[in-house]
Amino acid sequence: MVIKALIFCFIVTSIWADESVNVTVDRREIIEGETITLTVKANNMKSDPDVFLPEMSDFKIISGPSQSSSTNVQFLNGKMTKNSTITMSWSLIPQRTGRLTIPSLRIQTGKKSYSSTPISITVSKRGSSQTDKMPQFFIEAEIDNNFPFRGEQITLTYTLYTKVDVTSFEDDVPSFKGFWTEELFAPKNLKLREERKNSVKYYAATIKKIALFPTQSGKVIIEPMSAIIGIREKEQRWNNFSLFGPPSKKYTISTSKLSIDVRPLPTRKNGKISAIVGNWNIKSEVSASKLKQDEAITFKIIINGNGNLQTVDLPEIYFPNELEVFDPEIQTKENPLRDEIGGEKKFEWVLIPRFAGDINIPKIELNYFDPKQGKWVTKSTRKHKLKVAPNEKAAITSIGLSKEEVELVGEDIRFIDESQPKWRNRKRVLVTSAALTLFLLSGMVFAFPHAQSFTRQQMEKSSGDWQAKRALNSALGILDSATNSPEGIYTQIYKAVICYINYKNGTKKVEYSTGEIIEIINSFDSGELSKELEQILIRGEAVRFAPVSSQDAHKDFKKIKELLKKVDHVWY
Amino acid sequence: MSGIRKFTLLFLMTFPLLAVEEGISPIYQNGMDAYKNGQYDFAIQEYESILAKNWDSPELYYNLGNAFFRSGNTAGAVWAFESCLKLSPTHSDAQYNLKLANLKVIDRMDLPEPPIYLKLYLGMKEQFIPSAWINITLFIFLLFSLSVTINRFRFIPIVQKLKGLVITIFFISLLLTFHSIWTYNSLNLGVIYSQTVDVRSEPNTYSTRIFEVHEGLKVSISQLENDWVEIELLDGKTGWISNDQIRLIQ
Numbered sequence: 001m002v003i004k005a006l007i008f009c010f011i012v013t014s015i016w017a018d019e020s021v022n023v024t025v026d027r028r029e030i031i032e033g034e035t036i037t038l039t040v041k042a043n044n045m046k047s048d049p050d051v052f053l054p055e056m057s058d059f060k061i062i063s064g065p066s067q068s069s070s071t072n073v074q075f076l077n078g079k080m081t082k083n084s085t086i087t088m089s090w091s092l093i094p095q096r097t098g099r100l101t102i103p104s105l106r107i108q109t110g111k112k113s114y115s116s117t118p119i120s121i122t123v124s125k126r127g128s129s130q131t132d133k134m135p136q137f138f139i140e141a142e143i144d145n146n147f148p149f150r151g152e153q154i155t156l157t158y159t160l161y162t163k164v165d166v167t168s169f170e171d172d173v174p175s176f177k178g179f180w181t182e183e184l185f186a187p188k189n190l191k192l193r194e195e196r197k198n199s200v201k202y203y204a205a206t207i208k209k210i211a212l213f214p215t216q217s218g219k220v221i222i223e224p225m226s227a228i229i230g231i232r233e234k235e236q237r238w239n240n241f242s243l244f245g246p247p248s249k250k251y252t253i254s255t256s257k258l259s260i261d262v263r264p265l266p267t268r269k270n271g272k273i274s275a276i277v278g279n280w281n282i283k284s285e286v287s288a289s290k291l292k293q294d295e296a297i298t299f300k301i302i303i304n305g306n307g308n309l310q311t312v313d314l315p316e317i318y319f320p321n322e323l324e325v326f327d328p329e330i331q332t333k334e335n336p337l338r339d340e341i342g343g344e345k346k347f348e349w350v351l352i353p354r355f356a357g358d359i360n361i362p363k364i365e366l367n368y369f370d371p372k373q374g375k376w377v378t379k380s381t382r383k384h385k386l387k388v389a390p391n392e393k394a395a396i397t398s399i400g401l402s403k404e405e406v407e408l409v410g411e412d413i414r415f416i417d418e419s420q421p422k423w424r425n426r427k428r429v430l431v432t433s434a435a436l437t438l439f440l441l442s443g444m445v446f447a448f449p450h451a452q453s454f455t456r457q458q459m460e461k462s463s464g465d466w467q468a469k470r471a472l473n474s475a476l477g478i479l480d481s482a483t484n485s486p487e488g489i490y491t492q493i494y495k496a497v498i499c500y501i502n503y504k505n506g507t508k509k510v511e512y513s514t515g516e517i518i519e520i521i522n523s524f525d526s527g528e529l530s531k532e533l534e535q536i537l538i539r540g541e542a543v544r545f546a547p548v549s550s551q552d553a554h555k556d557f558k559k560i561k562e563l564l565k566k567v568d569h570v571w572y
Numbered sequence: 573m574s575g576i577r578k579f580t581l582l583f584l585m586t587f588p589l590l591a592v593e594e595g596i597s598p599i600y601q602n603g604m605d606a607y608k609n610g611q612y613d614f615a616i617q618e619y620e621s622i623l624a625k626n627w628d629s630p631e632l633y634y635n636l637g638n639a640f641f642r643s644g645n646t647a648g649a650v651w652a653f654e655s656c657l658k659l660s661p662t663h664s665d666a667q668y669n670l671k672l673a674n675l676k677v678i679d680r681m682d683l684p685e686p687p688i689y690l691k692l693y694l695g696m697k698e699q700f701i702p703s704a705w706i707n708i709t710l711f712i713f714l715l716f717s718l719s720v721t722i723n724r725f726r727f728i729p730i731v732q733k734l735k736g737l738v739i740t741i742f743f744i745s746l747l748l749t750f751h752s753i754w755t756y757n758s759l760n761l762g763v764i765y766s767q768t769v770d771v772r773s774e775p776n777t778y779s780t781r782i783f784e785v786h787e788g789l790k791v792s793i794s795q796l797e798n799d800w801v802e803i804e805l806l807d808g809k810t811g812w813i814s815n816d817q818i819r820l821i822q
Binding site for chain 1: 596600604607608623626627628629630631632634635638641642659665668669671672673675678702703706707710711713714716717718720721724725753756781784786822
C-alpha cells in the first residue's frame with residue numbers, strides 16, 4: 001500500500017513539472033560568410049514537438065535539423081523533480097548583409113501551440129569601416145567580369161582566407177544554372193600564400209577556379225558556395241595522451257551570392273551571325289592541288305582560338321558537284337594549361353574528283369562575336385583550285401561506272417521499235433479477263449471431282465427413296481396377280497412380303513425365313529401387326545402339308561393387304 | 573442465233589478497241605515518221621499526246637525514250653525507258669538504252685551487290701509484270717487441279733509424282749505474285765526532271781536546303797503534300813522537292 005502511494009506521488013510530481021519552449025541563436029552579430037545556429041529547446045513536453053520553420057528569404061539552411069534529448073531526475077528534500085529536454089538545431093547562413101530577421105517560429109506539441117518572437121541578426125560586411133571586423137577565416141567568390149556577353153567566358157575564383165590552422169576543408173559547389181561550365185583549377189592540397197585583406201594579414205589559398213559561359217542574357221545569379229572547415233583547437237585543450245592528435249572543431253562558412261548582368265549579343269546588319277563567341281582563327285588545307293581524276297585528297301578546316309569550343313561549328317558547306325564528298329572526321333583538342341578556355345577543332349573530309357578539269361573549292365566563312373572588340377567578326381579560308389587531270393584508266397573505275405557500263409561509253413542507243421503496239425488503257429486494272437477465265441476454269445476443274453462424287457451420292461440416295469416409296473405398290477401388284485387356289489394365294493403373299501422388304505431396305509435377297517421377316521417387322525412394330533403377319537406366314541408354310549380352305553385363304557389374302565398398308569405406315 | 577447476229581455481236585464487242593486503234597495509230601505513225609526524219613521534238617509531242625489520251629504501250633515508251641535521248645533530254649529518256657521496263661521488264665532494247673541514258677546522269681548511286689539468292693529471286697520477279705504473274709499462278713493452279721482430277725478417276729503414277737512439284741511451283745509463283753503486286757502498288761518511283769534541284773527539309777521554299785540532285789536521277793516517292801513531294805534516294809537520304817521537278821514513272 002505504501003509502495004503504491006509512493007508511485008502515485010511520483011506520478012503526480014512528474015505531471016506537474018513546468019512546460020516551456022525556448023528559441024535561441026548562438027550569435028546576434030556576425031560577419032558575412034559566417035553561420036549562426038538556431039536552437040529550439042522544448043522542456044518537459046509530453047510528446048515530441050513539431051517545429052514549423054517560416055520561409056526565410058534572408059537565410060539559407062545549410063544543415064539541420066539535428067535533434068537530441070535529455071532527461072534529468074532529482075530528489076530534493078524528499079521531493080522528486082523530473083526535467084526532460086528536446087533540442088533541435090539548424091545551421092543558417094545569411095544571404096545578404098544588414099539587419100536581418102528570423103521570423104516567428106510555430107511549435108506544436110499535442111494540442112498546444114507556441115509561437116516564438118522574431119529574432120534580429122546583424123550581418124556586417126567583411127572589413128567594413130563601420131565595424132572594422134575581420135573574421136578568423138572565410139571564403140570568397142570573385143568573378144573577373146560582371147557584365148559579360150552571352151557566351152563569353154568569365155572566370156569564377158573561390159579563395160579561402162585564414163589566420164588559424166585549417167585541418168580539413170569540404171566544399172559544396174552550387175549548380176550553375178544559366179551557365180555552361182568547365183573547371184579550370186581544383187588543387188588536391190591547398191597551397192597557402194600570404195595575402196593582405198583590408199590591411200589584415202591572412203593566409204590565402206585558391207580552392208577552385210571555374211570558367212563560366214552564360215547561356216542566357218539578363219540578370220543571372222551565382223548561388224553561394226558553402227564549405228565545412230575544420231579548425232584546430234587551442235593547444236592547452238589538447239590532451240597529450242590522446243591517440244587522435246589535437247582536437248579540431250568544424251564550422252560551416254559560405255561565400256556571398258553573386259549577381260551578373262549578361263549582355264545579349266548584338267545584331268548584325270548583314271545577318272551573318274552564329275552562336276560562336278570568343279577569338280577564333282580559321283584556315284584550310286588540301287593535301288594536293290594537282291591530282292588525277294578519281295584520286296582521293298583530304299581537305300581540312302582548322303579553327304583555333306579562345307572561347308567555348310563546344311559551340312564552334314561550321315556553316316553548311318556546298319562542295320562542287322564534280323567532287324564526291326565523304327562525311328567529315330572531326331577532332332577536338334582543348335588547351336591543356338589555360339586560364340582561358342579554348343583549343344582547336346579540326347574538320348577533315350576525303351574528296352574524290354570524279355571529273356577532269358579545274359575544280360574550285362569555295363572559301364568557307366566563320367562568323368563569331370569577339371567580346372573584347374565588342375563586334376561581330378568574319379574570317380574565312382582561302383579558295384582552293386584543284387587541277388584534275390583526266391585518268392586514262394578511269395574507264396574502269398571512274399564515277400562509279402561498272403565494267404559493263406564502261407563498255408557502253410561511246411556506244412549509241414538502239415533504234416526505235418517499229419512493231420505495232422498493243423495499246424493498253426493507262427487506268428487498267430491488274431486482274432485481266434484472261435486471269436478471270438483461268439481462275440474460273442481452274443476452280444471448275446478443281447471442284448469437278450467433288451461435284452461428281454456429290455451428285456452420285458445424291459442420285460443413289462434419291463433412288464433408294466424412290467424404291468422405298470414404290471415398295472407397297474409393288475407388293476400389292478404381286479398380290480393382285482395371285483391365283484384362286486390357296487397354294488397360289490400363299491405363294492404370292494410370301495413373294496409380296498419379300499418384295500416389300502427388299503424394296504424398303506434396298507436389298508435384293510431372294511429368300512427370307514419367317515423368323516427373319518418377323519424380326520425385321522418387329523424393329524418397327526412388335527405388337528399385333530407382327531403377330532398377325534407371323535400367323536399368315538406360318539399358315540402359308542403349312543398349306544403344303546395341311547390343306548387350308550379357299551375361304552380362309554381369301555381372308556388371309558385380304559388381311560395381308562391391310563397389314564402391308566399398316567406396316568408401310570409405321571416403316572420409316 | 574443466226575450467223576449475221578453472231579457477227580454483229582462480235583463486232584460490237586471489239587468495236588471500242590478498233591476505235592482506239594483508229595484514233596491513235598495515225599498519231600503514233602506521225603511520231604514514228606518524225607523520228608525517222610530527225611524531228612525529235614515533234615515525235616515527242618505526238619507520243620505525249622497519246623499518253624495524254626490515257627493509252628500507252630511498252631513500244632510507245634521505248635520510242636519516246638529514244639526521241640528524248642536524241643533531243644538531249646536525259647531526264648525524259650530515263651523516265652520513258654523506266655516506264656517501258658515497268659510494263660515490259662524484259663525489254664532488252666529499253667534496258668540497253670536506259671544504261672546509255674544513265675551514263676549522262678550526274679548523280680550516281682550504286683548499291684552493294686545483293687546476295688546471290690536474293691539476286692536470283694529479284695531477277696525472277698522482274699521477269700514479268702504483276703498481271704502476268706497473276707496469270708501464271710492461276711495457270712499453275714489449273715495444272716494442279718487437273719492432276720488432282722485425273723488422279724481421282726484414273727491413277728497415273730507420273731501424274732501423282734508431278735503433283736508435288738506442281739504444288740511447290742504454285743507456292744513460289746504465288747509468293748512472287750504477291751511481292752510483285754505489293755511492289756507495283758506501294759513503290760512509287762519518279763525521275764528528277766529539272767537540271768538542278770534543291771532538296772529541302774520541309775515542304776516549303778524557306779526551309780533548310782539539305783542537298784542537291786540533278787536531272788535523270790531515279791528516286792522513290794515517300795509521300796505527297798500539296799505541291800510538294802518527299803523523295804528518298806537509294807542511299808537513304810530524304811527531303812522535299814516541288815512536284816513540278818519530278819515526273820512519276822507510270
